[in-house]
Amino acid sequence: MVNYHFLKKIMVIGERQSLLEMQKYMDIAIENSLILIEIFQRPEDPIEDKALRVSENEKKADNITLELKRNITSGAVGSTLMDNFLNLIETFDDIIDRTYWISREMTRTKDSLIANSFHMEPVGNFYSGFCAILEKNIDAVKKVNQMLQVSDIDGAKSIRTDIEKMEEDVDEIKDGIIDRLYRISESITYLTFNHINSVVHTLDDLLDDCEDIADLILNTMMSVSR
């Protein structure tokens, strides 16, 4: 009699399944980015509910990370690719953690700005740049999602190039924001300077993570087929 479990193990590609499971992060990353865009577009509005949604999403992502790590270390992926997959999971989780950090930063900054009777105008201009980066991040996450589903190396390489281009665009936006920040640094408080500087770097890291994920997926695909 043919052993069903054995056949299943041979026919189902653990690496493929694990990559598809990582799609669970995508919706969370996109939702958190959209919430952050809402926050940056209307910084005057209350943000507690939005920050709470981001926080809940972060917890969901932690659970996904735990489950995926358990699957991978208990036999879904071979030992040679295990490090690759664990890195992938960590990087996906980092994206969600960074969006959570930004929402926390916004809550703290807003409280501080309001408490100190500061105006939002000096930072408002920068927020439109943040929204542009987050929109690019959503596009990059969608590209990563596509990459998780493709089966051909050329297709994966082409998506990776698109993500790389997005990351370069975001680098330019980030540089523009930092240049502008230094130009007006005399007229803003240290708190505002630090807030803009740290958020823009964290936003840039989101795209760097997407690029790292694209590299790891491509490496995995090349490893299993060559």
Add this chain to the structure above:
Amino acid sequence: MILEYLTIALIALLSMIVSGNNLSAAVGTVVGSRIVSRQFGLLLGAGGFSLGLIIEGRFLSDSIFRIMPDVSYYVVVVLLISFVLFALATYFRIPLSLTMAIVGISLGVSLRARFTPDMPYVYLVIAAWVLAPFLSIISSFYLNRKVTAVKINDVWEAARIYKILLVLISFLTAFTLGANTFGLLAAMGHDSMEIITVMIIAIFAGAIFLSGGVIRRVSQDIFGMRYANAFVSLLVSSVLVEGATFFSLPLSNTQTLTSSVFGSGLSYNTKAMMSKPFLQVVAMWIISPLFGMLLGFLIA
């Protein structure tokens, strides 16, 4: 009578150690890459060894006594020295080839017993030992290049095919090792039913009780290879050992596998290979038979 029992016991012990030691060479890739479980890997390997011994082991039946006298005392001496050498090598983690050691010891014993071996056959065996690594390296080098140059449209379909092929080739590797190395051991007991039965029990016992550490280490360290490399290396190695079996030539599976892994590594343009371990193994291929010969001559 005592010598006969001693022969059976030593063949059983050697079969156990060889099975435990070589299981990783055959099924390390499929276990390490989690294609099959460790238990299934053990079954696949031990089953392959046993079937190889039963079906093709007889091809080696007229090999050993063309090199050494068919005398029970000398057979026991050869087995005893082989056992001590192999046990020490296993303990100190020295990559000793049992096939090469047995042939070397047998030649030493023949010299001492003033027995004239079938010299053309001895030359043929030596030629096979010299040629096999070169053939392995060259074949796996070019085959690996061919395989990796194939345009793959669906990566996951390719991975699925490789997984199935790896299970088959792992079994084939175990089968050829069973036919050649275990065939050589069985030949020392004249391929009797008792010997074959005892050996099969010893093969399974060795796979179950002696393979643990080795299979884990080899699966994860040495066979940290991509599916295509592993497939090519195992294919080249098993084809060469199978070829040698048909010509009744004892050929070390470790020798062909190590060389084909080296050849696969060389086929990459960007090389990050450590040649020192390979050179150490090559040194052992020269030392094993010569040292065995010296011991055989001194002890017999």
